[in-house]
Amino acid sequence: QVQLVESGGGLAQAGGSLNLSCVASGYSFSRYTMSWFRQAPGKEREFVAVSSWRNDVTSYGDSVKGRFTISRDNAKNTVYLQMSSLKPEDTAVYYCAAIFAAMARRPNDYRYWGQGTQVTVSS
Numbered sequence: 001q002v003q004l005v006e007s008g009g010g011l012a013q014a015g016g017s018l019n020l021s022c023v024a025s026g027y028s029f030s031r032y033t034m035s036w037f038r039q040a041p042g043k044e045r046e047f048v049a050v051s052s053w054r055n056d057v058t059s060y061g062d063s064v065k066g067r068f069t070i071s072r073d074n075a076k077n078t079v080y081l082q083m084s085s086l087k088p089e090d091t092a093v094y095y096c097a098a099i100f101a102a103m104a105r106r107p108n109d110y111r112y113w114g115q116g117t118q119v120t121v122s123s
Helices: none
Strands: 003-007 010-013 018-025 032-039 046-051 058-060 068-073 078-083 092-100 117-122
Touching: 003 092, 018 032, 018 092, 018 117, 032 068, 032 078, 046 068, 046 078, 058 068, 078 092
Parallel strands: 010 117
Antiparallel strands: 003 018, 018 078, 032 046, 032 092, 046 058, 068 078, 092 117
16 A cells, blocks of 8 residues: 655744655655645645656756755655745645656656645745
8 A cells, every 4th residue: 555644844934944754655665756746725736846766866846946955765765855945935735746767747647645744934
């Protein structure tokens, strides 16, 4: 049974930092590309960051580039998202997602999803 469990969300002030984690189980983690997406109320799900299954390529959405960092630890089946210089517009539910051996930015390409963790940034 595949499970992705996010944690680390919460309330932060603008300019602050938060670190998210996503622990995966039930599949071969090291063969899957891992991504973070986010969805704010009334908006479509937005690509945030991706880390390739070989852990050699990362890519970011324009709105978070230079502020967020994705990393993964294949030994721990965990992907991380370090968020800094947070802005109120970063407020959203953040989801981790997995896709087998491919790089993708479209939510519909991803097979496995976590339940999400809320991030709220106050001004």
